[in-house]
Amino acid sequence: MPSLSTCSVLPVQVQLQTQTTYRGITDCMVKTYHHESPLGFVKGMSFPIASIAVVNSVLFGVYSSALQVLTATSHQERRAQPPSYTHVFIGSCTGGSCRPFMLLSLQAYCLAPFDLIKVWLQNQTEEPKGKSGSPPPQYQGPVHCAASVFQAEGPRGLIRGDCALTLRDNPTLGIYFVTYKWLCRQFTPDGQNLSSGTVLVAGGFAGVTSWVTATPLDVIKSRMQMAGLRQRVSARREGLGVFFQGLSINSARAFPVNAVTFLSYNYLLHSRG
Numbered sequence: 001m002p003s004l005s006t007c008s009v010l011p012v013q014v015q016l017q018t019q020t021t022y023r024g025i026t027d028c029m030v031k032t033y034h035h036e037s038p039l040g041f042v043k044g045m046s047f048p049i050a051s052i053a054v055v056n057s058v059l060f061g062v063y064s065s066a067l068q069v070l071t072a073t074s075h076q077e078r079r080a081q082p083p084s085y086t087h088v089f090i091g092s093c094t095g096g097s098c099r100p101f102m103l104l105s106l107q108a109y110c111l112a113p114f115d116l117i118k119v120w121l122q123n124q125t126e127e128p129k130g131k132s133g134s135p136p137p138q139y140q141g142p143v144h145c146a147a148s149v150f151q152a153e154g155p156r157g158l159i160r161g162d163c164a165l166t167l168r169d170n171p172t173l174g175i176y177f178v179t180y181k182w183l184c185r186q187f188t189p190d191g192q193n194l195s196s197g198t199v200l201v202a203g204g205f206a207g208v209t210s211w212v213t214a215t216p217l218d219v220i221k222s223r224m225q226m227a228g229l230r231q232r233v234s235a236r237r238e239g240l241g242v243f244f245q246g247l248s249i250n251s252a253r254a255f256p257v258n259a260v261t262f263l264s265y266n267y268l269l270h271s272r273g
């Protein structure tokens with residue numbers, strides 16, 4: 001189920017999280033536009049676009065499989081007998097039994113190299129092509145970036161920050177799916193079918209709620225990916241707000257993107273009958 005969600009994680013958000021030179025979103029966007037032209041707002045997108053179908057398919061597939069294992073019911077049976085919020089939370093954030101859990105960790109390992117390359121490319125300043133005197137960007141693209149990391153640090157270099165990525169995703173995926181399920185049940189009168197409007201609103205708020213809880217670890221993950229543990233996040237020096245850098249612009253992205261993601265998931269689920 002391809003969703004443009006992760007590929008639309010804006011370079012502005014990553015730069016706000018990993019660089020301390022910007023005074024805020026507007027300052028970052030103005031400098032990005034002036035130094036890199038509009039192309040600066042879409043740099044590092046090719047790998048997220050290439051990977052999002054796999055990552056989302058593993059995510060929603062593991063969630064459905066885990067619910068089936070935990071509740072011993074099929075999707076059709078779950079429509080009449082909805083799973084408990086505990087089952088939804090366990091099913092989404094730990095993958096339930098051992099087998100789906102390995103797949104959920106696989107989701108993080110699938111995502112880690114793509115996420116690392118996205119963060120590295122979104123952090124390099126790409127002067128407009130042909131701008132006189134401007135040095136060429138360090139990495140010519142995702143494949144060149146991946147090869148450079150592999151050559152310098154070996155395969156482990158490509159999954160740097162994977163632990164922070166797993167800690168960021170597993171519990172907050174529980175919040176993601178429980179928020180969606182709770183809102184759907186709140187807005188759907190007994191005996192009536194789930195409406196598309198309810199799915200869109202519930203999916204949007206689920207995306208925003210899960211990112212609110214995930215952003216502190218997202219900042220730490222991005223810093224680890226950029227500079228290892230050398231560039232620690234310092235709340236004392238940067239203030240507690242540093243752990244929520246980029247949240248507002250990411251929330252503006254996450255609401256519509258996850259609304260459509262859940263609408264697609266719901267459509268595919270019900271088209272199976």
Ligand SMILES: C[N+](C)(C)CCCC[C@H](N)C(=O)O
Pocket residue numbers: 005006168169172173176207210211214254257258
């Ligand atoms: C669990 N965590 C909050 C990390 C992500 C949940 C939302 C994932 C979605 N593909 C998006 O990019 O918004």
